[in-house]
Amino acid sequence: MADERNYKIAVIPGDGTGPEVIREGVKVLQAAAGRFGFNLDLNYFDWGGDRYLRTGETIPEGGIDELKKHDAIYLGAIGHPDVKPGILEKDILLRIRFELDQYVNLRPVKLYPGVWTPIKDKGPEDIDFVVVRENTEGLYAGGGCFLRKGTPQEVAIQESVNTRYGVERCIRFAFEYCRKRNKKKKVTLVGKTNVLTYAWNLWERTFYEVAKEYPDIEVDYAHVDATCMWFVKNPEWFDVIVTDNMFGDIITDLGAMIQGGMGIAAGGNINPQGVSMFEPIGGSAPKYTGKNVINPLAAICAGMMMLEHLGEEEAARAIEKAVIKVCRDHLKSMSAGKMGYSTSEVGDLVAKYTEEGV
Amino acid sequence: MADERNYKIAVIPGDGTGPEVIREGVKVLQAAAGRFGFNLDLNYFDWGGDRYLRTGETIPEGGIDELKKHDAIYLGAIGHPDVKPGILEKDILLRIRFELDQYVNLRPVKLYPGVWTPIKDKGPEDIDFVVVRENTEGLYAGGGCFLRKGTPQEVAIQESVNTRYGVERCIRFAFEYCRKRNKKKKVTLVGKTNVLTYAWNLWERTFYEVAKEYPDIEVDYAHVDATCMWFVKNPEWFDVIVTDNMFGDIITDLGAMIQGGMGIAAGGNINPQGVSMFEPIGGSAPKYTGKNVINPLAAICAGMMMLEHLGEEEAARAIEKAVIKVCRDHLKSMSAGKMGYSTSEVGDLVAKYTEEGV
Ligand SMILES: CC(C)[C@H](C(=O)O)[C@@H](O)C(=O)O
Numbered sequence: 043m044a045d046e047r048n049y050k051i052a053v054i055p056g057d058g059t060g061p062e063v064i065r066e067g068v069k070v071l072q073a074a075a076g077r078f079g080f081n082l083d084l085n086y087f088d089w090g091g092d093r094y095l096r097t098g099e100t101i102p103e104g105g106i107d108e109l110k111k112h113d114a115i116y117l118g119a120i121g122h123p124d125v126k127p128g129i130l131e132k133d134i135l136l137r138i139r140f141e142l143d144q145y146v147n148l149r150p151v152k153l154y155p156g157v158w159t160p161i162k163d164k165g166p167e168d169i170d171f172v173v174v175r176e177n178t179e180g181l182y183a184g185g186g187c188f189l190r191k192g193t194p195q196e197v198a199i200q201e202s203v204n205t206r207y208g209v210e211r212c213i214r215f216a217f218e219y220c221r222k223r224n225k226k227k228k229v230t231l232v233g234k235t236n237v238l239t240y241a242w243n244l245w246e247r248t249f250y251e252v253a254k255e256y257p258d259i260e261v262d263y264a265h266v267d268a269t270c271m272w273f274v275k276n277p278e279w280f281d282v283i284v285t286d287n288m289f290g291d292i293i294t295d296l297g298a299m300i301q302g303g304m305g306i307a308a309g310g311n312i313n314p315q316g317v318s319m320f321e322p323i324g325g326s327a328p329k330y331t332g333k334n335v336i337n338p339l340a341a342i343c344a345g346m347m348m349l350e351h352l353g354e355e356e357a358a359r360a361i362e363k364a365v366i367k368v369c370r371d372h373l374k375s376m377s378a379g380k381m382g383y384s385t386s387e388v389g390d391l392v393a394k395y396t397e398e399g400v
Numbered sequence: 401m402a403d404e405r406n407y408k409i410a411v412i413p414g415d416g417t418g419p420e421v422i423r424e425g426v427k428v429l430q431a432a433a434g435r436f437g438f439n440l441d442l443n444y445f446d447w448g449g450d451r452y453l454r455t456g457e458t459i460p461e462g463g464i465d466e467l468k469k470h471d472a473i474y475l476g477a478i479g480h481p482d483v484k485p486g487i488l489e490k491d492i493l494l495r496i497r498f499e500l501d502q503y504v505n506l507r508p509v510k511l512y513p514g515v516w517t518p519i520k521d522k523g524p525e526d527i528d529f530v531v532v533r534e535n536t537e538g539l540y541a542g543g544g545c546f547l548r549k550g551t552p553q554e555v556a557i558q559e560s561v562n563t564r565y566g567v568e569r570c571i572r573f574a575f576e577y578c579r580k581r582n583k584k585k586k587v588t589l590v591g592k593t594n595v596l597t598y599a600w601n602l603w604e605r606t607f608y609e610v611a612k613e614y615p616d617i618e619v620d621y622a623h624v625d626a627t628c629m630w631f632v633k634n635p636e637w638f639d640v641i642v643t644d645n646m647f648g649d650i651i652t653d654l655g656a657m658i659q660g661g662m663g664i665a666a667g668g669n670i671n672p673q674g675v676s677m678f679e680p681i682g683g684s685a686p687k688y689t690g691k692n693v694i695n696p697l698a699a700i701c702a703g704m705m706m707l708e709h710l711g712e713e714e715a716a717r718a719i720e721k722a723v724i725k726v727c728r729d730h731l732k733s734m735s736a737g738k739m740g741y742s743t744s745e746v747g748d749l750v751a752k753y754t755e756e757g758v
């Protein structure tokens with residue numbers, strides 16, 4: 043048992059404010075480890091913009107294999123003001139997602155009590171759902187071509203590749219997750235069946251076939267455009283949403299906003315049979331770097347998701363309670379520089395409440 | 401001059417509540433015509449679900465050529481509960497957009513005084529921008545294929561086709577529109593350059609090239625996911641947005657929500673050299689059909705956009721003033737059944753104020 047509860051974690055603090063928020067996340071994780079009697083063996087990786095500018099390398103040779111030796115990955119943020127957008131995201135973040143086959147991007151959208159949401163008349167009882175975003179195919183496969191590039195006759199094609207295999211495992215994950223979650227017991231497919239008749243025909247057929255195996259779960263379908271309206275107007279309609287990579291990217295950012303913004307939103311890149319990666323979903327926020335003002339709660343919540351994934355559910359619940367207490371009793375705002383506390387003070391508070399229990 | 405101000409309008413009331421809202425729209429258009437001295441020659445087309453169920457036809461033979469004989473098209477709504485989703489949308493709505501080469505979908509997002517928005521702390525001074533959505537290519541081109549359909553090895557490909565020709569004319573439209581609009585003088589490209597590196601590389605290159613011809617206009621770029629957050633949190637950042645067909649579809653529905661919902665949101669499908677089509681952007685709302693409770697303001701605003709497009713700017717402004725007065729002084733809500741007035745009463749009020757002036 044003791045052995046089993048020793049977790050090897052690859053930590054990639056990354057760029058900008060990544061290291062600052064990861065520091066607080068680790069503080070809280072260690073507090074939980076102390077209280078609940080497990081051990082974290084942390085290996086740090088210096089991947090990111092600085093290393094790239096220094097060495098020209100994004101992920102060094104053998105880097106992906108190194109990651110595979112861990113039980114989970116804890117990521118800060120990737121993105122550097124001096125590196126052309128796209129390079130680090132593709133060569134580090136997306137590469138890890140794809141090569142470790144982290145086929146689900148799991149994004150809880152949960153408004154904690156005391157957290158300000160920009161939408162009217164909705165509270166924590168209304169905003170509590172999870173988006174299961176396919177994370178390894180679709181438009182993110184990167185397929186496409188240019189024809190006659192740079193001429194007036196140029197054509198640029200971008201392809202969305204969807205496989206039965208990839209779509210089915212993602213949908214199945216959503217149904218399993220919904221059952222385990224045991225709340226409204228409803229899975230909503232979000233797509234665009236009326237226009238994208240290849241991709242979404244496959245998704246739709248697969249969805250209703252898999253659904254038959256889950257007679258206890260209600261199913262629903264919504265177009266992606268309408269879904270954005272409902273996130274703002276009727277977020278209480280949702281329980282578990284399943285969607286493709288691109289639509290998932292879009293709706294989860296909107297979801298982050300209604301749950302209080304980038305200061306609090308976390309996600310997991312899940313391979314249920316492999317190594318998963320957890321991250322605050324905000325960027326590297328260069329303008330706040332080194333100022334001790336960024337909100338570390340998103341990174342702390344990513345750590346909480348990681349513990350839940352590793353089976354340390356009790357520890358995860360303790361962190362969540364501590365986060366809720368800090369949101370409700372302490373923080374003035376979720377935004378960088380407006381919290382009323384510094385980054386490290388917020389980390390200290392959550393760590394303290396996690397250790398003591400609330 | 402008299403001759404020039406005689407407009408041939410193709411009216412397609414369509415399905416569900418389409419005919420009800422178009423009736424009120426026509427009432428207001430005629431009021432404007434009476435006051436401002438132009439003439440509307442209306443030809444009605446019975447295209448839609450009922451006709452399809454009766455005859456099997458969506459657009460009858462020669463129908464598109466008929467449309468071409470008009471100065472503009474005024475559309476209610478397409479979509480019937482007894483017809484499989486996708487058929488009518490593709491064979492009527494999208495077909496008209498494509499065959500008449502209506503290459504811009506123009507969507508003003510403007511919160512009128514007195515209209516309830518679901519987002520906090522924002523008023524009419526904050527929500528006033530326009531989305532220029534490419535309307536004839538991208539993922540809507542419909543390209544793609546299935547491989548091994550129905551087997552566990554199935555692959556479904558969906559293609560986004562983007563041409564320099566199509567992208568450039570759309571971007572140019574956005575800059576021209578921004579200059580004419582003469583407000584913040586800023587055009588924001590909304591895309592996903594960091595992941596969709598074929599399509600958005602073409603868009604980005606074209607955008608910055610065209611921008612050089614408009615030194616008076618500020619340019620900006622935002623990822624589509626972040627844009628959704630900002631619509632809710634900082635809508636005041638935007639002036640004119642230009643984006644592709646799919647992203648435009650998504651963000652304009654979110655835009656509709658923050659401007660008060662489907663009861664008020666209108667759009668134009670524009671071919672500056674051809675025949676354009678104007679529509680309320682909500683659906684056919686089957687459950688409200690025939691009850692005289694649906695909000696006709698979206699259809700009325702579509703009519704207003706049509707007059708503006710036809711060059712009847714004074715009449716368009718008069719309708720807008722009437723709409724604003726009705727929103728501010730009369731309507732309790734923008735939602736069907738909750739307005740405090742019936743569909744026809746709202747139409748009567750706007751027509752009266754348009755005729756009298758406010
Ligand atoms: C940084 C970017 C490549 C990434 C994505 O598009 O997936 C991000 O937006 C996310 O959602 O994790």
Ligand SMILES: CC(C)[C@H](C(=O)O)[C@@H](O)C(=O)O
Nearest residue numbers: 236237267489490493649681
């Ligand atoms: C009905 C549908 C085909 C259409 C679209 O996707 O363009 C609608 O959502 C719109 O935005 O006008």
